Amino acid sequence: MSGERRLQPIPRNPTTTTSTTTISTNTEVLRAWERFVQGEDDIYGVRPEVAISWKRSRDQYRVNPFLSEVPNAVSQVTHSLDQDVVFAELGFCAAAMAHEVADAGGVVTIADANGRVLSAWGDKTTRSIASAGGLAPWFCWSESAVGTNSMGTALTSHSAVMIEQSEHWCQAFHDWSCGAIAVRDLVTREPLAVLNISSWRKGLPLSARRWLEKSAAHTQNSLRKRAQDSGSELLAAYADARGQSTRPLVAVDPAGAVVIADDVASVMLGVPANMPAVDPVVRWTPQLPSLIHAARYATKQATSDPGWTGSTQIFTSLADQPSLIGIRPVFLHGYLIGHLISFGASDDEQFPQTEIGAVMPGKARRIVALREENRMVLLGTAEVAVAESDGSQVWLHTDEGRLPAALSGLDKLETDLADTGGFLRVHRQYLVNLSRVREVERHDKGELLLVMDDPENTMIPVSRRNTAAVRRALNI
Structure with a gap:
């Protein structure tokens, strides 16, 4: 050739x-x-x-x-x-x-x-x-x-x-x-x-790995500053839109993570209300898989057509009927930084749920774990109670014991499982399967501790910033 x-x-x-x-x-x-x-x-x-x-x-x-x-x-x-x-x-x-x-x-x-x-x-x-x-x-x-x-x-x-x-x-x-x-x-x-x-x-x-990691970290710092600036601009766009409408409103980044949500939208999404998350590392993951898919679909469309706006219907926990959402992309210097999503609004393109890959909770999914040096274990999501981060290594608490995950990074696993609707990030180090929570301990200062139903009855702390989301998800 x-x-x-x-x-x-x-x-x-x-x-x-x-x-x-x-x-x-x-x-x-x-x-x-x-x-x-x-x-x-x-x-x-x-x-x-x-x-x-x-x-x-x-x-x-x-x-x-x-x-x-x-x-x-x-x-x-x-x-x-x-x-x-x-x-x-x-x-x-x-x-x-x-x-x-x-x-x-x-x-x-x-x-x-x-x-x-x-x-x-x-x-x-x-x-x-x-x-x-x-x-x-x-x-x-x-x-x-x-x-x-x-x-x-x-x-x-x-x-x-x-x-x-x-x-x-x-x-x-x-x-x-x-x-x-x-x-x-x-x-x-x-x-x-x-x-x-x-x-x-x-x-x-021997220094090669360290040099690669330091070079990547240096570059990531530049990206983080840019992402924080974009988050601030998205907050400004949200504030401007909030002043022009009374509809429930949420601002999300191109991946569907929440930067800020108002009182009503926060309840539907299972995230804190009116609490900005400018830093991309600490943005909220909405407990509404279909909204994540809608945001990512909008990102794909707006990237190729900057003038695109759209709307679709998604199910929420507050109603038996689907809710209409309107999506308006937000740009900064011609670069897509996120979307404003309003509930009850309808914008130009009507796209069906099939276009955004709507997935109902419980959809079959495999999580790959490792056993020994040469064997991979394909686990159903129901078999995994907790995913725990240990640096870049992720450990899975399963019915077969504690196994290392094949992929690196808890953020990646959280993203992969977002559309199942069954997993929730409760702590920087822990992602839990909500269906595997057996008990919830409440401490004097309001802290929560989850007791899982795996063989070890693993106890998982809930961070303060995730407490409200956990309470909503478990209806407690």
């Missing part, structure tokens, strides 16, 4: 020095890879995050592990203002590290949310080798295109991803060790860009 780069396996360098432990580990992974690409499911000795990526590469994306060419990236891609900010911030970080990376014989790359490499820095010789294999600008490294690799796999993860040698899905990259981390939109949690460091025929330095 014209313009594509061939993935030619590079001959082993007999002078390369590698530790016995590394050789042994890589040999074990290579043997597992050879079995897996032949259709076996025995992946003993392979890290869970790599095993899950291999499974996607083989069964979902059907990527040829003996792929001979890296595909071209899509030439015309529109980037948001936040993405441009991220590219600039990451470029500054990469350029600052270019000399040190070059001295270590490495290459640093930046790719967009589609896996398209935008730029590269580092050792001249290594860059030449990388470029010959397609690890260069304008080639696509999404997981769906070339299987397990640090950039593509990081775009599916909420933490840094390190992929060493035979952990790569394509055989042609078994001489490379790579690490990457995605920078995500603080509101939608969707990836904006990915920062990567690669080394040929040797492992990455």
Whole structure:
């Protein structure tokens, strides 16, 4: 194919020095890879995050592990203002590290949310080798295109991803060790860009992960300031609309999280009334899945058509009949920052519930947990009583005991389960299945403690800011 780069396996360098432990580990992974690409499911000795990526590469994306060419990236891609900010911030970080990376014989790359490499820095010789294999600008490294690799796999993860040698899905990259981390939109949690460091025929330095995490954190701080400014502008738009109408009103961000709701709307949504949440990290999750879907549908429509407004019907806990809602997108300097949703109002486009993917509580859903090194457990939502955050790791309290979740980050799990209507964030560290709450303890100062019906009768504290939402959800 014209313009594509061939993935030619590079001959082993007999002078390369590698530790016995590394050789042994890589040999074990290579043997597992050879079995897996032949259709076996025995992946003993392979890290869970790599095993899950291999499974996607083989069964979902059907990527040829003996792929001979890296595909071209899509030439015309529109980037948001936040993405441009991220590219600039990451470029500054990469350029600052270019000399040190070059001295270590490495290459640093930046790719967009589609896996398209935008730029590269580092050792001249290594860059030449990388470029010959397609690890260069304008080639696509999404997981769906070339299987397990640090950039593509990081775009599916909420933490840094390190992929060493035979952990790569394509055989042609078994001489490379790579690490990457995605920078995500603080509101939608969707990836904006990915920062990567690669080394040929040797492992990455121990400092690589830390550097990736610090670079991503620095960039996220810039995004957080922008998101807070957008939240303040959305509050101003809400105040202006509040003064012109008496209908119940709520302001939500592009992902459907509540920035502020009035007295009536707050009851329907199960969030505090008239309590602004400008910071994207502490915004309220409405206990009304259909409203979240409506907001996300509106985001999709308004992004492609800035003049769009719409309305639909959703069910609330206050009436047996559906309520009409009107949605008006809010922009700042041409950039979508959220929506004003008023109850009982009707705007231009009428779209049915099927368009917003309305999902009733109890809809079948699977939560993936891990058991041992090479086994994934597919759990129904009813089997999970509590999800607990421990840093980036999420632990699931289930009928089979405490199991690690396959994904990273409690925010991601909360978003994935939002449309089930059955899970509620009661604390920064805890997401609970409301149907699994057995008892509620009330303490002297009004604090609540939930006792779950899992085998351990796990006790979950309710944070002060979530107490009202828990009371409404449990009707207490």
